[in-house]
Amino acid sequence: MGEKDQDIKSPMKRVGSTRKIVMFSSIRQQLNEQLRCLDTRVESQIGLIQEIQDFFRRRGELELDYSKSLEKFARGLLLKHKEQKQKRDHWPIFSTFACWQHLVKETQSLSKDHAILADLYSISIVASLQTTIEDVQRIYKKVKLIGYEIHEDIQHLLQELHTTMKTYQRYESECKSAKLKLVTAESQRKKLEQTIAKEKLDRNKKYKLTEKEIVKRDTKYKDARLKALKAKTEYQLCLEASNTTIHKYFVEDLCDLIDCMDLGFGSMISKAILMHVSADQGRSRAILQQADNLSHLIHSIDCRADKQKFLEHHHAAFIIPKRLELQYQQDQTEIIEVDIKKELHLDMEQRLETLGQRLRDLRIECDEVWKSLETAETKLLEHYNNKDNDTSDIFTEGKLYIHKTPNSNITPKLKAEKQDIEDYYIMVSCRKHFLQINYYCYCRKFENI
């Protein structure tokens, strides 16, 4: 509120002539008090908007800092990746690499969203609230002026009421004095009627004069009486109008004035804060979308496909070599003599029996190994797949945050167990082939003989 506004005193203060009437003075004080209350009210409104504006201005700065940090971070990651290109040459073979790429992209996107948020807070919402402040100030200036005018109107009404009352009172006393004069003349006539004989009265000069005076005074009284009655009606009507005006001012007009002050206050603040609400909703959806995409990538991690890519990438090292061929002597006897054939057969049959026995032993051994291998694998997968990676519930409002590390519920004993199983699993799953190879070779030999 400018100084100019404060200089305007309520017109009620100038109602000097009514000061004697306590009620008038009390109303005047009340109206002045009202304007003081409205001043305080608009100051609170503006203070509140400025506080909210300040909130968004500073939140905007915070968001911008955060956005810049994220952007710088993501840029650094990409730069490092470019610099170490040679060292990271094989990374794209792994499907997990896509996750890393997504993390970087997601960070950039998050940075962008917080930059938008910063802009929205520091520029849009601050500007919107600035408009609201100006609106509230401008409107209050007008409302206050109208308030003064209404107060002036009420003062005029009260002055008019005072005047009509005074008029009524004057006319009323004039009427009374006219009545008194009439009554005096009438009592004079009565006295004459008692002292003078009835037949002489008509010719008595004094009596005639008195009679004339009575007629004159009666006319005067009736005029005064009419004037007083008219003034009374005027006073009554004026009182009624004053009471109605004051009552209406207190019941309706004050409300209208305050409604005008609030014009836009609530709705503009709502709008500004709703921008923040919808921005939060928007950025939440963006985060959820990114989380969905990343989740999809995680579930696309395929170690078998990665392995295949790796083998293809190093084709020369992992291609199956040509079979080794028999190194025969150039000239050799093809026909085996009958007796040699017989002896050879005898020898082979003995070997066959030995091989058959070894084969049965190996088969039993293999079956047992397979069984324990399956158990080990199941246990190992249990260790890897324990479901303590869902952290979403720690953000639920009011929920106590319990520090979570993956496998945080794993005791040293469990960890040792895990490593034992792991050792066994690796040893067996890589070495099982030797049993199988032996088994396989003996089978082949057995068949060839």
Added chain:
Amino acid sequence: MGEKDQDIKSPMKRVGSTRKIVMFSSIRQQLNEQLRCLDTRVESQIGLIQEIQDFFRRRGELELDYSKSLEKFARGLLLKHKEQKQKRDHWPIFSTFACWQHLVKETQSLSKDHAILADLYSISIVASLQTTIEDVQRIYKKVKLIGYEIHEDIQHLLQELHTTMKTYQRYESECKSAKLKLVTAESQRKKLEQTIAKEKLDRNKKYKLTEKEIVKRDTKYKDARLKALKAKTEYQLCLEASNTTIHKYFVEDLCDLIDCMDLGFGSMISKAILMHVSADQGRSRAILQQADNLSHLIHSIDCRADKQKFLEHHHAAFIIPKRLELQYQQDQTEIIEVDIKKELHLDMEQRLETLGQRLRDLRIECDEVWKSLETAETKLLEHYNNKDNDTSDIFTEGKLYIHKTPNSNITPKLKAEKQDIEDYYIMVSCRKHFLQINYYCYCRKFENI
């Protein structure tokens, strides 16, 4: 990989005796190349995990900074509020104050969530990935050792194959020389049979000796032949076993080795990143919840209720004053004379007619004002309620961000129009009562007469 690991040379390099056989040498080179590839692979895996670990470590730091800034900001707001308690004494009267309170509370909650996020990134996920790195390194160490062992086994097989081949070749040439000796003896016997008469042959000493020699050489040859055949079978079986082993190693065992290397790699990285995904989902839900709460508060903003609270708070200033009473003279004539009554009535009837006319004019004026007031209010509400406060769509991925300020689509012309309507609205809505008051007073007077 430690130095110790690099010192272990592939056993294939020690297969010196087979160097002459090109195929053996080629297989040896290939196996060494494979180990080099696996080294590179595990380096890439660890590099990738370390990069992701580094990502979360640094994101954690960023989140912590952001969280601290938010916390400091919120604390500052509350401190300022406490300091300015007196000045802000009337704020709680406004329902908009609850929005400000929510903004502060929301900031604190956001700070808490980002602190949790920082913890999750810097501690939980980093620790989880550290475990993964250790797992991958430990497992690879074992896998590499097993790889060496398999290579050694293959080398032994190839050496054995080489030995059996050499044995077979030696026995084969022994068999050949035995055969040659046998054939020489037989040709000697033939020569004797041709030079000596048939009947003298049985008694010929030289022939007898030759015959004995043939029997001896035949036995020797048959022994050599059996040995050579056995060695050939041994060689064939050994070749078969070598081929099977090598084939199985390339087709199955290498895959098993790589599978063991990947044991936990994919699933542990998935788990770590899924923690991030679920955390993002959790914090999004928290943001949405806060937005919902704030939205609810915004829709609870009630200017009328605020006004009522304000009026109650300043009860003394806004209480309706007592009605003004008629100030009658003490003694007054109650009975109005008949002729005065008549004249009074005549006068009143004239006033009534004047008032009636004024009343009709006012009624028309009032109706018009009401109509234009309604139009103005509708227009003004249009200005306030234009729906450009939904900013959620600017966060949709890929959508171009168009800078939005509330009323940004309002031209100066529209703004001027808004202020004109506002002026009119305030003026009329506050001043309409005077028309109404006049109307009301005239009505009352009309009725009283």
